[in-house]
Amino acid sequence: MSRRRKKSKEEGHINESWLLPYADLLTLLLALFIVLFAMSSVDAQKFEELSKAFNAAFTGGTGIFEFPKPMPESKMQTGDKAQPEKKDENSLDIDKSLLQQADQKELSVIQHKVNSYIKQNELSGKLDTSLTDEGLLVSIRDNVLFAPGSADVRESDLKVANEISDLLVMEPPRNIIISGHTDNVPIGNAPFDSNWELSVMRAINFMKIILKNEKLDPSMFSAKGFGEFQPVAPNNTSEGKAKNRRVEILILPRTAS
Known part of the structure; x- marks a missing residue:
């Protein structure tokens, strides 16, 4: 009878040996999480001190972490003696001069060439040239190309315009400005409301004739109209007014800024 009771008590007892490995596993997991947390929470001050120490050792005090972006390869130098080339300002001035x-x-x-053309065609007094810092200026009296109050190049003067276009062929080409000018006499009974409009259209129409020459580059040309506002002589005489009524060709220097 006693044996049965003792046996029943032993059968009812629960084996708790499995708790030991389970506790060890939990301990290992806790330790793992602590390590991961420590790795993700680096002391910022210690990291900064560490970076400064590496910078001082490898770059002589210039922080590699302070550069916003890597130095371009084109600016990298090999050797301590490599220095960027600097051209002396005097040399630049001499080159420009x-x-x-x-x-x-x-x-x-x-x-x-233009003066030779003027002499050969007996156009002295009607065409003129001057060389300035702004470039080569060729001035053409309006009566060489246009009828009074008209902006159309006369048929009889097309030959002159075409020959002038040949003189403008250069290699490499230059920038050229064609401008129209008038005297101060108001326009009456003309298709233009002002001398300004007349001067602009004369410059444009003359430029169109010039650019029929296929050897010229249209992208190098521009046209302007100044009306009576840039006279070269007083408008109180007929001779002065004749000088002011003109078309100008300005051939610009290549070194113009």
């Missing part, structure tokens, strides 16, 4: 001198010589050659 030499270019301007060469440019003026080329413009002088073009001026000589």
Whole structure:
């Protein structure tokens, strides 16, 4: 009878040996989470001190973490003696001066060609040239190309316009400004409301004739109209008014900024 009771008590007892490995597993998991948390929470001050120490050792005090972006390869240098080349300001001035001198010589050659054309065609007093810092200026009296109050190049003067276009062929091409000018006499009974409009249309129509020459680049040309506002002589005489009624061709220097 006693044996049965003892046996029943042993059968009712629960084996708790499994708790030990389970507790060990929980301990390991807790330790793992603590390590992960510590790795993700780096002391910012210690990290900064560490970075400064590496920078001082490898870059002589310039922080590699302070650069916003890597240095471009084109600016990287090999060797301690490599230094960026700097051109002396005096050398730059000398180079610019030499270019301007060469440019003026080329413009002088073009001026000589135009003056030869003027002499051969007995156009002295109707065409004129002047060489300035702004470029080579060719001035054409309006009566060479236009009838009074008209902006259309006369048929009889197309030959002159075409020959002038040949003189403007240069290699490489230059920028050219064509401008129209008038005297101060108001326009009456004309298709234009003002001398300004007349001067603009004369410049444009003359430029159209010039650009029929396929050897010229239209992108190098521009047209302006100044009306009576840029006279070259007083408007109180008929001779002065005749000088003010003109079309100008300005051939610009290559060194113009």
